[in-house]
Amino acid sequence: MPLYPQTEPYDHGMLDVGDGNRVYWETCGNPHGKPALVLHGGPGSGCSPYSRRLFDPAAYRIVLLDQRGCGRSTPHASAYGTDMGVNTTSHLIADLELLRRHLGIGRWLVWGVSWGSVLGLRYAQTHPGSVSELVLTGVATGSGAEVALLTRGLGRIFPAAFERFLGGLPAGAREGNLALAYNRLIESPDPGVRARAARAWTDWETATIPAPPGSVERFEDETFRLGFARTVTHYWGNDHFLGEGDDEGVVLRDAPLLAGLPGTLVQGSLDFGNLLGIVWRLHHAWPGSELVIVDDVGHDTRAPGMADALVAATDKYARR
Numbered sequence: 656m657p658l659y660p661q662t663e664p665y666d667h668g669m670l671d672v673g674d675g676n677r678v679y680w681e682t683c684g685n686p687h688g689k690p691a692l693v694l695h696g697g698p699g700s701g702c703s704p705y706s707r708r709l710f711d712p713a714a715y716r717i718v719l720l721d722q723r724g725c726g727r728s729t730p731h732a733s734a735y736g737t738d739m740g741v742n743t744t745s746h747l748i749a750d751l752e753l754l755r756r757h758l759g760i761g762r763w764l765v766w767g768v769s770w771g772s773v774l775g776l777r778y779a780q781t782h783p784g785s786v787s788e789l790v791l792t793g794v795a796t797g798s799g800a801e802v803a804l805l806t807r808g809l810g811r812i813f814p815a816a817f818e819r820f821l822g823g824l825p826a827g828a829r830e831g832n833l834a835l836a837y838n839r840l841i842e843s844p845d846p847g848v849r850a851r852a853a854r855a856w857t858d859w860e861t862a863t864i865p866a867p868p869g870s871v872e873r874f875e876d877e878t879f880r881l882g883f884a885r886t887v888t889h890y891w892g893n894d895h896f897l898g899e900g901d902d903e904g905v906v907l908r909d910a911p912l913l914a915g916l917p918g919t920l921v922q923g924s925l926d927f928g929n930l931l932g933i934v935w936r937l938h939h940a941w942p943g944s945e946l947v948i949v950d951d952v953g954h955d956t957r958a959p960g961m962a963d964a965l966v967a968a969t970d971k972y973a974r975r
Contacts, residue, residue, distance in 0.1 A: 658708040658962055662717075670757055672723070672750045674741035679727035680720040680754055684712035689787075689973055690763035692751065693719045694771030696793065699886030701726025705957065709766070709965045714973040718763065720754060722747055722774075724886055732889075733882035735844070739889050743896035744797075748778050755785060762787040764972055768956055773797040773895060773906060776937075780912045788975065789918035790968045792961065793926060793954045794934040797895035798904030804931060806833040806891070809863045816862035823855030835892030841885045850877070853884035863927070864954050907933070910940035917975070918944045919968040923952030923961060 667681035684707075693706045702719040710717045723742045724732035731737065755763065765786050767775030772791035779786040795801055810817030821829050828836040840852035857874040874880045890896065897905045918941065922934045929935075938946040947968070949960040956965065 658966060659711055660708070661704060662707050662712045669727075669729075670750075670754055672746075672753055674738070674746070675730065676723050676741065677729050678720055678723060678750055678754070680718065680758075682758070683707050683717045683719070684710060684715045686716060688712075688714050688716040689975075690758075690760045691715045691717050691969070692755075692763045692765050693717065694765065694767035694775050695719075695722065696767075696769030696771050697725065697883060697887060698722060698770045698774075698890050699725045699732060699883040700770075706766070706768075709956075709962065710969050711973055715764075715969070716760075718754070718758065718760075720750075723750065725882055731878065731882050732885045733878045735846070735849070739842075739885070742886070742889065743893075744774065744777060744890075745896065747774055748781060751778055752782060752785065764788045764790065764969075766790045766969070767792075769793040769795055769954065770797075770890070776906050776910075776913075777897065779916060780906070780909050783912070783916065786916065788972045789913075789916065790921070790965065790972070791918065792921040792956055792965060793928070794920050794922055794937065795928055796904050796906040796933055796937060797890075797897050798907060798933070799894060800903060800931055801928060801933065802834060802891045802894075804927070805863070806859075808930075809927060813862050816859060820855060820859040820862075823852060832892055834888045838885070838888035838892040841881070841888055849881060849885075853881045856884040856888060907937060907940065910937055911942070913944070914942040916941075916943060917972065919947060919971075920944060921947045921949065921961065921964045921968060923954060923958065924948050924950050925953040927954065 662683045664681035664683050669677040672678050695702045701721045721728040765775040772794045824836050837852055837856050841849050843849050857880050861871055938944050947964050949964055952958040952961050
């Protein structure tokens with residue numbers, strides 16, 4: 656099933672969400688169509704025009720936003736003076752509700768990729784009346800086990816890259832929570848320390864998560880690189896600000912709260928997150944969900960087969 660043609664926003668704006676933050680949003684497609692919210696990954700990636708093409712513009716009112724601190728939202732996380740204490744999961748969820756009311760939307764389909772799937776799941780669990788369906792890909796739940804896999808566990812698969820990754824930290828910081836250790840460097844008042852830590856972090860991500868060239872090239876933008884690394888390590892180093900839970904995390908624990916909510920999970924068979932069986936366990940703990948596995952694909956929504964499956968999912972829900 657092919658992607659839909661590229662569409663341009665018919666409206667956009669900057670929403671004052673408090674705490675000195677203004678969040679960029681845009682809407683595309685049919686102003687009277689079924690509302691759909693797109694949640695980007697990272698955290699800290701910013702929204703992409705590509706996501707618009709996964710929805711029928713004649714059927715959907717497609718809403719995209721740059722979450723706090725990234726993309727066109729202000730202030731940007733790359734700025735040393737930006738207060739990251741007001742950039743947490745609960746803040747982002749409150750922003751979504753504020754945007755929904757600002758746009759006059761009752762319920763919307765929520766589409767999320769990677770970190771966006773974590774945010775979408777927790778949003779649906781805590782605001783069930785606001786979400787009509789979920790379409791999630793590159794599925795994650797924000798658990799400590801997932802962070803441990805992506806920061807340390809993959810070192811056995813990529814030993815040379817892992818040695819360089821550890822080498823970016825002081826000797827005394829190479830045990831324990833590596834994301835938090837890197838975040839402390841990125842919060843340094845010394846711009847050289849911040850820059851080197853951000854580069855080491857994104858080099859590790861580039862080595863371990865195969866991605867299309869455009870995704871890799873964005874790390875050559877110093878502002879993007881620093882803001883992205885600062886935001887990711889801020890969330891990963893603090894349990895994604897999801898509250899108390901065991902190693903499996905609160906999102907998987909609360910999956911039964913999603914019972915009755917239609918949802919489709921589209922996952923590449925080679926996504927490293929599958930090593931923990933998270934998406935399979937989420938599917939079986941969420942009555943009413945559908946799991947679609949795309950063979951020979953990793954953590955990449957643009958790969959052959961992934962886009963087809965994602966378009967098929969949004970097309971199905973357009974008819975509800």
